[in-house]
Amino acid sequence: MKITINGITCETAAGQTVLQAARANGIYIPSLCYHDKTGVAGKCRVCVADVEEMRGLQATCNLPVKEGMKVNTRSEKALEAQRLVVDLLLSTGSHDCIACEKNGNCELQDAAYYLGIEHPGIQYADVKTGLDESSAFIRVDRGKCISCGRCVAGCNNVVVNEVLDLGWRGHETSIVFDTDSLMGESSCVQCGECVQLCPVGALIEKKAIGQGRSWELEKIRTTCPYCGVGCQLYLHMKGEQIVRVTGVEDGAPNKGRLCVKGRFGYDFIYSTDRLTSPLIKENGAFREATWDEALNLVAKKFKKIIAESGPDAIAGVSCARSINEDSYQMQKLFRAVIGTNNVDHCART
Numbered sequence: 001m002k003i004t005i006n007g008i009t010c011e012t013a014a015g016q017t018v019l020q021a022a023r024a025n026g027i028y029i030p031s032l033c034y035h036d037k038t039g040v041a042g043k044c045r046v047c048v049a050d051v052e053e054m055r056g057l058q059a060t061c062n063l064p065v066k067e068g069m070k071v072n073t074r075s076e077k078a079l080e081a082q083r084l085v086v087d088l089l090l091s092t093g094s095h096d097c098i099a100c101e102k103n104g105n106c107e108l109q110d111a112a113y114y115l116g117i118e119h120p121g122i123q124y125a126d127v128k129t130g131l132d133e134s135s136a137f138i139r140v141d142r143g144k145c146i147s148c149g150r151c152v153a154g155c156n157n158v159v160v161n162e163v164l165d166l167g168w169r170g171h172e173t174s175i176v177f178d179t180d181s182l183m184g185e186s187s188c189v190q191c192g193e194c195v196q197l198c199p200v201g202a203l204i205e206k207k208a209i210g211q212g213r214s215w216e217l218e219k220i221r222t223t224c225p226y227c228g229v230g231c232q233l234y235l236h237m238k239g240e241q242i243v244r245v246t247g248v249e250d251g252a253p254n255k256g257r258l259c260v261k262g263r264f265g266y267d268f269i270y271s272t273d274r275l276t277s278p279l280i281k282e283n284g285a286f287r288e289a290t291w292d293e294a295l296n297l298v299a300k301k302f303k304k305i306i307a308e309s310g311p312d313a314i315a316g317v318s319c320a321r322s323i324n325e326d327s328y329q330m331q332k333l334f335r336a337v338i339g340t341n342n343v344d345h346c347a348r349t
């Protein structure tokens with residue numbers, strides 16, 4: 001079906017909302033609490049528009065498209081309402097963009113830019129504060145929280161860890177962990193889904209702080225090197241250094257979700273302790289060896305064990321970080337060549 005948004009004819013499909021149709025047609029409508037993964041929250045009211053033959057402003061994230069619908073997100077009334085919400089959010093938080101990690105990648109900043117809000121019109125003295133640095137990988141800055149609830153919906157409905165909630169009321173409304181514990185003392189498993197969904201700088205990867213501005217980073221898509229699920233992720237690189245890792249939202253199998261290892265466990269690649277050549281133990285101490293020497297030794301010992309005790313005296317455990325083809329060959333070697341079904345995989349953690 002066809003609708004018009006700001007005078008532009010847009011192709012849409014039944015079941016879409018006006019916000020989804022606008023995004024699909026490259027039209028920006030400021031929005032903060034809606035995310036494709038967490039769905040409609042209808043809380044922030046930034047996405048409002050005038051719709052012909054409908055009374056009052058409509059939240060476009062919650063408005064299904066209808067054939068011939070005429071939407072105006074830039075009417076005086078709609079812009080005034082959008083500005084008021086963004087202005088109030090800026091006024092009641094400590095949105096110090098200059099030093100904020102989200103600068104250049106912040107949905108509140110984008111909305112303020114679009115609406116031409118350079119300074120908050122009102123400045124409340126009692127802006128929210130509260131820095132929680134207690135957890136291993138995530139910094140919580142309540143001064144920047146806009147209470148959109150995306151992190152809460154993600155924690156409860158997407159990854160179903162059920163740790164986050166919105167606590168307190170009114171101006172005091174704030175995300176809480178379990179029954180208002182520090183994040184580091186709560187049952188949070190640090191999967192970072194809340195960080196992935198946060199539209200502002202309230203939830204930030206600690207390791208990324210000060211490591212690079214968003215516009216300096218190159219996003220490289222790859223597959224997580226840990227278990228065999230094959231989660232898709234982006235490495236945000238500054239030169240040769242990983243600054244942060246995010247999940248690929250539109251990619252199967254994880255749709256943006258990652259576990260603590262995939263999102264935060266990348267330091268090992270820079271470790272000087274990594275083995276770069278095989279080691280052979282002699283008289284209780286390891287010494288470096290060539291691959292030929294190491295493989296010959298293993299083959300000799302396998303043959304000896306098989307001759308003495310049969311093939312079932314041997315087991316093969318392959319590495320979860322191996323590619324599929326290598327794991328396939330490993331089990332083929334053990335089943336067809338050595339003659340045992342003792343094969344396993346290290347991703348049983």
Ligand code: FES
Binds near residue numbers: 031032043062
């Ligand atoms: Fe529509 Fe928040 S995005 S109400």
